[in-house]
Amino acid sequence: MSKRIPPYWILLAPGLLVFILVFIVPVGRLALLSFQENTTNGESGRAFVLDNYAKFFGDPYYLEILGRTLVISIIVSLICLVMGYCLAYGASRAREGRKLILLIMVALPLLTSATVRNFGWIIILGRKGLLNQMLLGIGIIQEPLSLLYTPTGVVIALVHVLLPYMVLILYSVLEGQDRNLESAAANLGASKSKVFALVTLPLSLPGIIAGTLLVFSITLSFFVTPSLIGGPKVQLMATEIYSQTINLLNWPYASALSVILLITVLIVTSLYNRALSRSQGGRSYV
Amino acid sequence: MFKSFSWLRVVNAFIYIFILAPLVVVVVASFHPGEFLVFPPEGFSWRWYEYVLTSGRYAEPFRNSITLALLTTCISLPLGTIIAYAIARYQFRLKGAVQSLFLSPLVVPTLLFGIGLLMIFSAMGVKMFFLRLLLAHIVLTVPYVVRTMLASFEGVNRTIEEASIILGASPIKTFFLVTLPQVKSALLASAFISVVMSFDELVVALFLTGPGMNTLPMMIYSDIQFNLSPSIAAISSLIIMATVALGLLLVAFTQRKKRY
Numbered sequence: 001m002s003k004r005i006p007p008y009w010i011l012l013a014p015g016l017l018v019f020i021l022v023f024i025v026p027v028g029r030l031a032l033l034s035f036q037e038n039t040t041n042g043e044s045g046r047a048f049v050l051d052n053y054a055k056f057f058g059d060p061y062y063l064e065i066l067g068r069t070l071v072i073s074i075i076v077s078l079i080c081l082v083m084g085y086c087l088a089y090g091a092s093r094a095r096e097g098r099k100l101i102l103l104i105m106v107a108l109p110l111l112t113s114a115t116v117r118n119f120g121w122i123i124i125l126g127r128k129g130l131l132n133q134m135l136l137g138i139g140i141i142q143e144p145l146s147l148l149y150t151p152t153g154v155v156i157a158l159v160h161v162l163l164p165y166m167v168l169i170l171y172s173v174l175e176g177q178d179r180n181l182e183s184a185a186a187n188l189g190a191s192k193s194k195v196f197a198l199v200t201l202p203l204s205l206p207g208i209i210a211g212t213l214l215v216f217s218i219t220l221s222f223f224v225t226p227s228l229i230g231g232p233k234v235q236l237m238a239t240e241i242y243s244q245t246i247n248l249l250n251w252p253y254a255s256a257l258s259v260i261l262l263i264t265v266l267i268v269t270s271l272y273n274r275a276l277s278r279s280q281g282g283r284s285y286v
Numbered sequence: 287m288f289k290s291f292s293w294l295r296v297v298n299a300f301i302y303i304f305i306l307a308p309l310v311v312v313v314v315a316s317f318h319p320g321e322f323l324v325f326p327p328e329g330f331s332w333r334w335y336e337y338v339l340t341s342g343r344y345a346e347p348f349r350n351s352i353t354l355a356l357l358t359t360c361i362s363l364p365l366g367t368i369i370a371y372a373i374a375r376y377q378f379r380l381k382g383a384v385q386s387l388f389l390s391p392l393v394v395p396t397l398l399f400g401i402g403l404l405m406i407f408s409a410m411g412v413k414m415f416f417l418r419l420l421l422a423h424i425v426l427t428v429p430y431v432v433r434t435m436l437a438s439f440e441g442v443n444r445t446i447e448e449a450s451i452i453l454g455a456s457p458i459k460t461f462f463l464v465t466l467p468q469v470k471s472a473l474l475a476s477a478f479i480s481v482v483m484s485f486d487e488l489v490v491a492l493f494l495t496g497p498g499m500n501t502l503p504m505m506i507y508s509d510i511q512f513n514l515s516p517s518i519a520a521i522s523s524l525i526i527m528a529t530v531a532l533g534l535l536l537v538a539f540t541q542r543k544k545r546y
Contacts, residue, residue, distance in 0.1 A: 011372035012384060015365050015428065019387060022421045026402030027394060033405060083301050090298045104537070105302055109309065111529045113486035115507050116522040120308025122510065123315055123325050123519075130311060130325050160308060163301075221395030223489050228510055238397050245401050245493070255405075258398045269393050 034255035052256035062240070066260070069237040072151060073219040076158045077212045083159070084166030084211060089200075091167075092174040106167045114161050114224045121157040121229060122148060149231040157229045158219055165218070166211045173207030174200075206278050213272035217265050237261050309526060316519035323514050334520035344505065344521055351502040354416070355485040358423040362480050363473070365424070366431025371461070373432075374439035385436075392429045399425070400493035407494065415499035422490045427480040434479070438472030439465075471540040478536050482529060 035048045056062045091102040109117055124130045125147040132144040147153040177200070185195045223238040230236065237257065244254035311325065316334055318327030338344055366388075373385050391399065400422070407418050442465060450460040466473070488503040495504065502521070509518045 006376070006378065008372040008376035008378055011368050015369040015388060016384075018365065018421075018424060019428075022403070022425045023391060023399070024387075026406045027399065028402075029405055029409075030398060030402040083304075086294060086297050087301055090294055106305060108530065108533075109305060111482060111533050112309065112522075112526050113488065113503055115486075115488055115503055115510070116312060116525065117308050119506070119510050119518060119522060120310075120312045122514075123311050123323065124308060128324070133325075160304065163305065217393075221397055223397050224507075228507070238395075241397060241401070242492075245404070251401075251405060254401060258401060261395065262398055265393070265395060 030255045030258055033252050034259045036252045036255075038250050038252045052253050053260075055253065056256060056260060062257075065235050065237060065240050068151070068235070069220060070264075072155060072158070072236065073216050075155055076162060076219045077216040079155070079159050080163050080166040080215045081208060081212050084163055084170050085204075085208070087163075087167045088170035088174050092171055092177075103168075103171065106164050109160070110164045114222075115228070117160060118157050118225055118228045121153070121160065125153050125156065125229070148229060149233050151230070151234050154226055154230045154234050154236075157225045158222065161222070161225060162215045162218060166215050169211040169214065170204065170207050173204050177203050206275055209275040210272055213268055213275060217268040217272060220265055220268070221261055312519050313523045313526065316516055316523045318516045318519075321515065323516050323519070327516075334516045335524070337517050338520045338524065343517075344502065347500045347502045347505045350416070350499065351485050354419055354423060354501065355481045357420055358427055358484040359477050359480040361420075362424045362427040362431055363477050366428045366476065367435050367473070369428070370432045370435035370439055371465075374436055385432075388432045389429045391425055392433075396426065396487075396489045400490040403490070404493045415495045418494040419491060419499075419501075422494060423484040423487060426487065426490065427483050430479045430483065431476040434472050434476045435469065438469040442468045474536060474539065478532060482532075486525075 034052055035050065037049050037051060087102075087106060091099055091106070094102055122129075126132070127144050127146060127148070129148075131147070132141075135141045136144065147156070181199050181203070182195050185199045186192070190198065221238050222236075223242060226234055226236040226239045227242070230239065238261075241254050241257045241261065244250050244257060315323060315325050315327060317330045317332075318324060319329045319331035319333055369388055373381060373388075403418065403422055412418060446468075447460055447464055450464045451457065455463065486503055487501075488507055491501050491504050492507070495501065502525075506518055506521065509515070
């Protein structure tokens with residue numbers, strides 16, 4: 001009797017076909033191309049050279065872009081963590097009927113594209129924007145601040161784009177905590193701040209790690225915000241890759257930059273997955 | 287004790303303002319009557335809404351985007367559902383690998399995916415921009431469908447399926463008449479995410495389209511850079527309103543179902 005193809009492979013076949021052709025092949029092609037020489041037609045360069053990587057690691061200009069990307073991503077993750085923790089803690093400790101509304105308000109921006117939200121920030125942060133008008137009006141500043149096309153502006157807009165992810169992760173951890181532990185600590189005489197520092201905060205550590213790493217990995221490769229708010233003055237990895245691909249047509253070099261970015265993201269993501277599985281494992285013991 | 291709690295509330299109020307401000311600002315700015323974008327608006331008019339809806343400038347990009355979003359969803363919803371069903375119901379070797387393959391577009395930056403596709407499509411000579419985008423959007427939306435449906439299938443009571451099989455229904459009939467009705471809200475949620483994701487997608491579209499094909503997000507993106515006028519605020523507000531309305535409908539529907 002001939003062996004039949006198991007039903008799950010039949011079910012998976014169309015999906016596998018699409019993903020191999022439209023996902024694995026292009027990303028693999030990108031990795032391969034990064035080892036090719038750049039030629040004018042971008043196609044028939046000598047196979048396997050490390051020129052593109054040597055160019056990246058030998059040029060302070062590109063290393064500075066990578067460094068700037070890492071620094072901005074770290075700052076954004078930390079600000080998101082502090083703001084996200086306040087929101088998630090507030091929502092998880094709110095009255096039952098309020099929780100959904102508080103969460104919807106946080107998640108609402110997720111429904112609108114980053115482009116539209118950045119457009120809102122352009123109106124707020126511009127030289128004659130809302131923020132400058134307000135600060136000048138109150139008299140805190142004498143000269144309008146220039147925020148658009150600066151790293152500060154990019155950080156503000158990125159925090160806004162990524163905050164919902166952080167809140168949703170932290171909320172699920174804080175909501176899942178056993179509240180009896182807090183009551184027990186309070187009954188045993190710990191002050192409110194001590195309960196938070198010694199019980200709530202340590203128990204939410206896996207969520208803190210997972211949320212921070214998630215935000216960090218998304219920020220690393222985010223394109224729209226540095227492109228619209230940062231402009232040419234704040235080049236990050238994503239915008240540099242874009243201009244190498246579209247404006248300079250140096251595809252092998254763009255591929256090498258992409259591979260470097262991808263490896264950075266993958267390292268962060270694997271740490272994230274480990275943190276997340278630990279947080280879920282941790283919860284099952286409680 | 288009470289003091290520290292209200293202090294958190296004050297901080298959170300500011301953060302909520304921070305979250306909602308850009309959206310509110312966009313909607314308010316759309317009512318400005320003048321040619322150039324200023325805030326706060328010096329008056330109130332529907333002029334730019336009229337312009338957006340009647341000038342025809344946005345008609346074709348809108349048609350492209352909505353067709354793309356609906357077609358993408360028509361394909362990625364069944365595709366992702368079948369994948370999730372196979373992963374949830376069968377035990378096999380490589381299951382972990384298969385699952386991470388279908389979720390991996392969530393990890394690989396969209397930017398890199400777009401560049402890779404651009405290289406492949408131009409090497410193979412695929413010049414139909416709409417087809418390029420459709421294929422890319424299917425891969426981008428399937429992971430969300432798989433993730434949502436996987437969680438939902440795992441929560442389904444399997445004894446009902448077994449009962450249906452024992453009573454003589456074929457596996458296919460059981461799937462359509464027993465399993466699918468139980469995951470209706472997850473299907474709706476997946477369709478919603480898929481439509482919104484595809485409709486709003488910008489990065490891949492920047493790489494894969496060319497002359498003659500424009501999507502609404504691309505139009506807004508280039509207008510923000512080169513042609514900052516209140517019409518961007520008007521079209522953005524319309525998109526915000528439509529998406530929020532759809533989202534609230536979805537929440538209302540799933541909440542209503544839970545009550546029974």
